Amino acid sequence: MSLPKPMMRGMLAKHMRIHLPLAFAVSFGAALVLKYTVTEPRKKAYAEFYKNYDSVAEFNRMREAGVFESVRPTGK
Amino acid sequence: MLHLTAGRVGSLLARRATASFTTSSARMASHAHEVTETVDMSKPMYYDRVSLPLPDRPFKLDLTAEDKSLKQKEKGPWSQLTKEEKIALYRLMFCQTYPEMRQSSAEWKTVLGGFFFFLGISGLLVLWQSIYVYPKAPKTFDPEWKAKELKRMLDMRMNPIQGLSSKWDYEKGQWK
Numbered sequence: 514m515s516l517p518k519p520m521m522r523g524m525l526a527k528h529m530r531i532h533l534p535l536a537f538a539v540s541f542g543a544a545l546v547l548k549y550t551v552t553e554p555r556k557k558a559y560a561e562f563y564k565n566y567d568s569v570a571e572f573n574r575m576r577e578a579g580v581f582e583s584v585r586p587t588g589k
Numbered sequence: 590m591l592h593l594t595a596g597r598v599g600s601l602l603a604r605r606a607t608a609s610f611t612t613s614s615a616r617m618a619s620h621a622h623e624v625t626e627t628v629d630m631s632k633p634m635y636y637d638r639v640s641l642p643l644p645d646r647p648f649k650l651d652l653t654a655e656d657k658s659l660k661q662k663e664k665g666p667w668s669q670l671t672k673e674e675k676i677a678l679y680r681l682m683f684c685q686t687y688p689e690m691r692q693s694s695a696e697w698k699t700v701l702g703g704f705f706f707f708l709g710i711s712g713l714l715v716l717w718q719s720i721y722v723y724p725k726a727p728k729t730f731d732p733e734w735k736a737k738e739l740k741r742m743l744d745m746r747m748n749p750i751q752g753l754s755s756k757w758d759y760e761k762g763q764w765k
Binding site for chain 1: 741744745746749750751755759
C-alpha cells in the first residue's frame with residue numbers, strides 16, 4: 514500500500530528547462546523561415562523590377578490607356 | 590462562485606436533507622411543499638474539488654452504528670485497521686477520489702453536436718435570407734462593370750511588383 518512520494522516542488526523549473534529553450538528555438542526558427550521564404554524573395558522581386566524600369570515609358574503607356582485626368586491620351 | 594455541478598448538489602442535498610429538516614422545521618411546516626430544497630450555506634459545506642484537497646467538513650455526517658464503531662477503532666493504532674476498513678473510513682470522509690473527480694465525460698460530443706446543429710440552422714436561415722430578403726445588387730456588381738474595373742486596374746499598373754499587374758502579361762494581353 515506504499516506509493517512513491519509524488520513530486521512536491523520544482524515543477525515550474527522542470528517545465529522551463531525544456532520549454533524555454535524550445536520556445537526560443539521555435540521563435541528563431543519561425544523568424545528564419547519567414548526571412549527566407551518571404552522577405553528575401555520580396556527584396557529580389559523589387560530589385561528585379563527596378564533594375565530596368567523606365568518610368569517615363571511606363572507613364573506614357575498609362576497615359577495612352579486613359580487612366581489620367583491631368584493628361585489625356587496623345588491625339589485628343 | 591459556486592463550483593457545484595448539478596450532480597454534486599444532488600448528492601449534497603441527499604445528505605443534507607435530514608440536516609435541513611431539523612434546522613428549518615418551522616419553514617418546512619409553513620409550506621405545504623418545497624419547490625427547491627435549500628442548502629444552508631452559512632455552515633461549512635462539503636465539496637469535491639481537485640484544486641482544494643481538504644473540504645470544510647466530512648462527507649458523511651449521519652453515521653450508522655457500524656460507522657461509529659469504526660470511528661472508535663480509528664482512534665487506536667492504525668496498523669490494526671484492515672484495508673477494507675481504511676477504505677470505508679476514506680469514503681466516510683470523502684465522496685470522490687481524485688481519479689473519480691478527474692474522470693472525463695462524453696459531454697464534448699453533445700456540445701460539439703449541438704454547436705454544429707445550430708450552426709447548420711443558422712446557415713439555412715442565411716441562405717433563405719440571401720434569396721428572399723436582400724434587395725437587388727447595385728450595377729457595380731455586374732460582370733461587365735467588374736471587367737471594366739479590372740481593365741482600369743491593369744491600365745494604371747496596380748501592384749506591379751508582386752500583386753495584380755505583375756500577373757498580367759502586357760505584351761500578349763493575357764494572364765501569365
